[in-house]
Amino acid sequence: MSHLNDKLRPLLDDRGILTDAADIEPYLLERRKRYHGQSSVVARPKSVQEIKSIVEVCIEDRISIVPQGGNTGLCGGAVSESGQLVLSLERLNQIREIDSANNTITVEAGCILANIQNTAQEARRFFPVSLAAEGSCQIGGNLATNAGGINVLRYGNTREQVLGLEAILPNGSLFSDLAGLRKDNTGYDLKQLLIGSEGTLGIITAATLKLYPYPDHSVTAFVALKDLETSISFLALATELSGGTLCSFELIPHIGLEFACRHISTCEPPLSSEHDWYVLLSLQTSGSTINLDETLEALLESAVEAHLIDDAVLAANEAQAARLWKIREGIVEGQLFEGGSIKHDISIPVSKVPRFITEASKAVSQRIPGIRPCPFGHVGDGNIHFNLSQPVSMGKDEFLSRWEEISELVHDIVDRLGGSFSAEHGIGMLKLNDMQRYKDNVALDTMRAIKNALDPENLFNPGKVLPRS
Template sequence: MSDPQALLARLTHLLGSERVLTAESETQAYLTDWRGRYRGSALAVVRPGSVEEVSAVVQACAAAGVPIVPQGGNTGLCGGATPLADGRSILVSLSRLNRIRATDADNNTLVAEAGCTLAAVQQAAEGIGRLFPLSLAAEGSCEIGGNLSTNAGGVHVLRYGNMRELTLGLEVVLPDGRVWDGLRGLRKDNTGYDLKQLFIGAEGTLGIITAAVLKLYPQPRSRSVAWLAVRDPQAAVELLGRLRACAGERLSAFELVGRSALELVLQHIPNARLPLPAAPEWSVLVELSDPHADAGLDSLLTSFLESALESGLLLDATLAGSLAQRAELWALRENISEAQKIEGFSIKHDISVPVSRIPGFLAEAGRALRAAWPGVRIVAFGHLGDGNLHYNLSRPAAEDNDAFIARTSEVNRIVHDLVDAAGGSISAEHGIGQLKRGELQRYKSGVELDLMRSIKAAVDPRGLMNPGKIL
């Protein structure tokens, strides 16, 4: 590294002193992750406002040999946007790149800069009568650049796909400061390697995404939402298959919620109410949607639920009768992470397995963990429709939980070995970051790791982009 003060002077010249933050009072919020698990250090936090300024910052850092950590809304769950503790890096906040550059209703696309919040993109799509379907609990604060960098999924993946499927083009500042303009709104472009896929899910280790062309869809004009009590996860899987056959593409969400997850929401989130007379061991939140106002979704779902009750797959159900009731049911699902944060630290797993193997995984993992740690609290919930579970573990008593958290590596071995045996993934939508970097070495094959290292070396030969993450 050359003279750090010279670099800071250069960055101040490029951006102005108000956009180069060095005081602890100004940088603290950027240097701690959302969960409070990681705290890093940086030479400065810089806040460029355009792709040209991002390019200039990267060029200056590259010339000085200084690492760069890109950050969006700082809502990540694996420490991927938090710098290391060595204090050598420049943290580049993308939050000022927050313009919707273009909308195209006929092409069903919009161009959003990386610092746009997900909610702002949803609103821009709605403004032209379209839907951007990515939906996350953090949508008011998470930003599109971070969604792209972690290949975010959310609750509507089974119908619309994750960010890889929702992106047509990217603009990226490369590690040497060059700008790749790949902002093409094409659904067919077979002219060589699909370069955008290198950067989606790369967590800023190959370059800085500054803008994206995103796919839009017709706005749903009718919705039907229900909360179900099911016998067990196997019954939920069978219900999913039957409902997909019945509703087809109108099935937009199918969320599994274990009792412990629901109880935490009821305990910690104001105004949360139990939707059924008793808290079932397993619940499912279902949503159907359709672009036609008179789609008859409530009738379709009611008929389906009556049949499922008669067959014994379903124990009880309530159908939302208003917008407010739909919002209440969705709030029970969307506030689980917030309720867990209030409750305290837990050992978190963001895993995916084939949908058909979810019941077996839940049974095997539960047996193994309770045998090793009697009384362990298992908070399991997630996107059953696409095989993604959030599987989190803690001890109810705080004095016991600290000792349990210290056994994280042993807990991970049980959970991740079972996931791997089921043909699954240890990271479905949260990324690797710092949290799972060591785990990746165990579960990726040597060939896969070699290919990933080769790509990293080719694109970022000096290793300046978001060091210490993924690899």
């Protein structure tokens, strides 16, 4: 690697290359501490040309490259091995252009997601990708993982926000398609191939993204469901009665509320009585043609009449809405204080979500008595974070040593119900065995053929996404 270091130094400024172990350490850490990276060189280019030059050197010396964004990914996709170069996009972070007439923003890969949201808002526009890591994840990482988040129900995944992409391909060439066209049927849609490829097919350097009118009216309610089954009928009713304004619809189990309120000081139970299941929902609109307060009240009245919900509290202002949303974020934060947790990021056809939760909770409880299922998340799009906290009386290490076994049990049920073992977090290294076990062979072979065609030397993020054949 010292040879690589010598070749890269003349291409980059002083801040563009890190070789000191203490400086490199943050780029090797993985959020969930399941992996620890091993590289001895981190490159931090600040221009597309610099990235191109780095890739050319790596091709020449057959050094593989691990692109890294905000390093918030949950599947080990940005983790490096010894002898690999970590290529951090953090300094490639300019907003290139905002085009209000075209309703687009063109951004470089290292832009922090929240900065893009704020820049759009300053132009009275809305960029809808939103997730709890938005203050540190980068748009390049969001694109590479096709991130989801809380607004997918209304706006779709990151993939659906993209009109153009720029990337360095594994042969060192620059693919550039940033025209921002809403119609362009000229052959294969290459940008969509790169989105969700987790750095295995190209290093994303910039993107042209869709913007929407800024939703200046928003209402939020925390609702106690009659039971788990009624979540789906309530979702259907909310979709029907909200006139296209339903934005988020998040399922929260009572244990999740307990975790948040027990451990996070800003969280408190919003309702006076306890219920097994809740939904946190938001309606949003721009302009004033729809009165959202009246729409929400009418929706809740209809839901009570239809025996779908038992109780509800409406946020009276933005601060109250933020407090309700804090509960949703506090589930994961609170769960950290409850010992070990085994996590799953699954999706299922929406109609089967209650059945999945019931069957999977029963199966894991039979396998590990006392296990505490905490299934929560984006029920509006069928994506449940099926998180399992350890039994109170069990050791953390003993519980976590059962991760593979429990995941297989859960993912087998997902597979039987026609769902996916990875809804929004991707594959990385964490889910390679699942890819082998559940992914259709024709799909896997086609993916391998694409990888081999674009990256025959396997230099871009090797060992991620595709299990060895």
